[in-house]
Amino acid sequence: MKYKLGDFVRFVDEKMEGFVTRIIDDNMIGVTGEDDFEIPVLASKVTTVHGYEPAGASKSKVEEAIIATGEFKTKGVYIGVANDAKANSVVHFYIINETSFQLLASLTTDKQNSFKGEFGGVVKPQSTEKIYSAQLADLQLWPKFIFQVIYHTTHNTQPPAPLVVNEKFKAKDFSGTKKQIPLLNQQGWLIQLDEPEVIIDAQKLKESFFKSPEEKIVVEKPTSEVDLHIEKLRDDYQFLDSSEMLNIQLAHFHKALDAAIVHQLPEIIFIHGAGNGTLRHEIHKLLGKHQKVETFMDARKEKFGYGATRVVLK
Incomplete structure (x- = not known):
């Protein structure tokens, strides 16, 4: 299948165009036009409209710069999930690199032990790359995602250990309020891959068991x-x-x-x-x-x- 979710296509035999919002099988796709109706059509009956660039596509072409030691950022690798600007039923997955490293990133999907490489490439510092697309309504059918990241820099900085994150998304992962996705300039959901290590402060943990009776729970006043x-x-x-x-x-x-x-x-x-x-x-x-x-x-x-x-x- 040469088409992907979110591709902008035009019908060969009719004056119609729209976005691919469903991959039905190897030969059929679903295309949604301006009227928000999804039309099943043979993949051979549409053609890609060149020049269309989805919202949020990576625009960073800047090579890794020489960065002062005090400014080198080592944390900030995220997966951003955002609705397509034109086909709202489709969500796109982006890898967000807020670090000063170049990332060699890979995404593999695992559907009942059937593995498929979905993305592999370099993500430059302070940039994003789209790595996957899916129908949000089909969330229960999504495969397991295997994200792998290797860090690289010419700067005199020790790179972190490679990341390997396995994720099976559930509805609760998308239950929170959308937030601004860094570098993407879109609202969506954000999952941090390089979560900082949790450091347990023994003293604070001990204090939490002996809260002062004067401490009161603040109850927010409701609206009328x-x-x-x-x-x-x-x-x-x-x-x-x-x-x-x-x-x-x-x-x-x-x-x-x-x-x-x-x-x-x-x-x-x-x-x-x-x-x-x-x-x-x-x-x-x-x-x-x-x-x-x-x-x-x-x-x-x-x-x-x-x-x-x-x-x-x-």
Whole structure:
């Protein structure tokens, strides 16, 4: 298969173009156009549009410079995962080199003991290279990733030991908030390969067992309206089943209600949506038994319909 996820292609027999968003088999691909619909098509019926460069493609052409000893950076090797700028269902993997070393990097995938070399090459200091692409919705089917890195420099600096990192990604790895990926100028997820060694301070560990009773847990004051829609609470909600979503929403409800009681708020509104009514029913059942709840009712219907509950606290 000569095409990769994220390639920009044009149909041979029609005035259509788009991005490769799925590799179906050796002969078929899925192409998504401006209307966001994915069309299955024979690979022989499209052609690559030359000149298109994906967002985040490495632009660094600078050779390793002579670096002053005090400025030589030895840490900062990451894998950055970012959505394609045009085909949002596709994610691209980049190796991010924030160090002053040149890196000889390799990626091999392992799918049920079937190994495939996906990338091998040099990553210059302070630069990035795209090494892999995949459908985020197919995360459960992704292979195991084997990252290998060797360090090189002409500078008078001892290189670190080679890195070998095996990673089988799960939904929780993409549950955190996206952050700015260094050197890539894109939002995404960041995994550090050269994690610093954990040094255990015995004295601090001992002190942690003898915390002063005066130390208090700071409870943040909640807003007057708490939105419990799952997409507001987790970025990875599309990978969760209904029971997991409900547990997350109820945990957030408990946390906000407890915080409202601690801060002695007179009332608080929980926005749970109408939906099938399960979350609303569970919240009302819990409120009915809570000793600190004076009463509760549907919040302003003109604003929320039947999708929110107003809770009056004692």
